[in-house]
Amino acid sequence: MAGYWTSFLVYYLGVLVLTEAAIKASNPPAFRHWEENSPTVNIPNHFRGSVSPLRRSVEEKRFISTVTRGAIFPPSTASFCRAAGFICVEDVNITPYNSEPVGTLNVVPLARGSPGRTMGIKTINDFQFDFFLEENLAKGASMNLAENLHDPIPKRSFLPKAVADTLTPVTTSNLPKLRQTFNIGENTKMATIMGTAAYLCENPPLPGEERACPASVESMAKFVSSQLGRNATMLKTRGAPGNAPAQKKPLIVKDFTKHSVEEGKKIVVCHNLMFPSQLYYCHHVTGTKVVEASLAAADGYIIRGVAVCHLNTTMWGSEHPAFAALKIPRGAEACHWTSQNDLIWVPVQQ
Template sequence: MASSVTILFLLLSIISMGGALASSKPSGSSDPLIGEVCSTQSHLVCTNYDDVQATSIAADQVATAASMRDASIQTINDLQEDFFLESSLVEGRKIAIHNNLNDPAPSRPFVPSSAVSSLPELTTYNALDIMSYFGVARDSSMATAIVTAAYLCGGAALPGEAKSCAASTKALAAFVASELGNNVSIYATKGAPTTYSTSTSHVKAPVTILKVAKGSVEEGRKIVVCHHLAFPSALYYCHAVTGTKVIQATLKTEGRLRAAYIKAMAVCHLNTELWLSRHPAFKALNIARGDEACHFLVENDLVFTRALQTSG
């Protein structure tokens, strides 16, 4: 008999790979994001959040809503920063990263499972309905974020990829399971200090590379990366990509009275031949289309791989 799709997480906290340093957060400290996504009690379904209260706003033309989005964002790639070449990730070297890898989009709970079915489909056409659903004013920055997210989620997948926008843990789990199977491991950047305001993603500061674990997670195979989007509730743009290498680097912040240690996750794309010619990595790294390119992930992003097989 068929049963609902569940994902068995072998590791509920982020795995230290290849001798990478442990997170600077005290042991036993909770992480709300991982706690929501990796709930063993509900198999990735988060509950106990307040119901979303919808209020109405004035109706408008769909074209007007479409014009409200951030026009600088054409694909999910335009939200990525901190590109680097794998060869530059050398222990002891200083590099510069944005905002200590803090996510400029505030972390929010998922829409409760009981309310997901009433959430309008995430397309630009429904942008005004989504604003009404959450009671968001048209002249607010959140309105721009909603239309931008709806544009990204409603568009086609990038070449060579499969994608899904998940507004609930159940949807996120279903997509991951459909691409990787039910037995997976989860990784995320941890320990990003809040030195800089998360209202901007343009503050760049140096960090020192202390430890690097390269290519230790099923190099070249399919992974799922879920990027956290700005939205009134938790929303992830998840895409399945192949030909990748997952990297963890321990970074030490500079210019602080007490150093902070960031366990930073990154993904290296071994072949960028299918990427658009306008991809920001090509300009940032001065590389040709097809060359390998890597980028760090901000703290709220998630990486899923097939769980490593154990002998016995």
């Protein structure tokens, strides 16, 4: 009998070793920084899938060589972009990047009033639509969300770290070279979208705020860990529809969780930006509260939404859309839901 248990123990330990090795093998090297510096972070599968497939490949070396020389890409750029998981097309239609009015917000009863607005992108906040007041968040509340937290930005891969480190920074002065890098014409819709990303990324942060526009998994890990330390976890909206609903019907709040103000003293929010490759606008914000809620759609699916409540909006511009949507004065608390591809990093309470 002792021999049986000895054999079983050896077998079990062998399985554990092989399982651990398989997990490590399945984790792309791009996530080693997370594992080493933020061991509490649980990286979701969709985010793991955004790692560049060209790491240490011949294509990556050619890309770096071309960028370094400042050369315009040859006709093979299209095939390269496909291999890299980029979107290097010039004619793209993605809300809210369109310049025409995008309709009205109608949040009932979580917002008092809901005027429409013409999109003129000035800050990252101009991408936020679904505002509400924390005091009105209750079970059974009905609310209409712009696209049921669907993110219209298509999936792309990050740049490999070596390429991202070589690429010129995303600023408006560098736009000509960036367009050249991705073979995007000057007077095109994608060029305008790239200009929006550059404008947002180069704007100075608010007092006491830190921000970055990571173009690689490693640079995002570096920024998050620099702001929150080793113990952080990631929250995100889940269950949003793959496409915006054709018929917009109210969602019903089934239940919700309000995190403490202490937890929201310092969080990092990473907003998904449209760009040929995956790009995020990350900033750490203070004086916030994170809210999670289960929102039931008319066709039966459940969205697990994550929202950020800003307790003091004094530093926001007077034209911020939340003030008009909620009919509140500047400085008052305002909350907004995040789309399915935005990422919220919060410190783990010890």
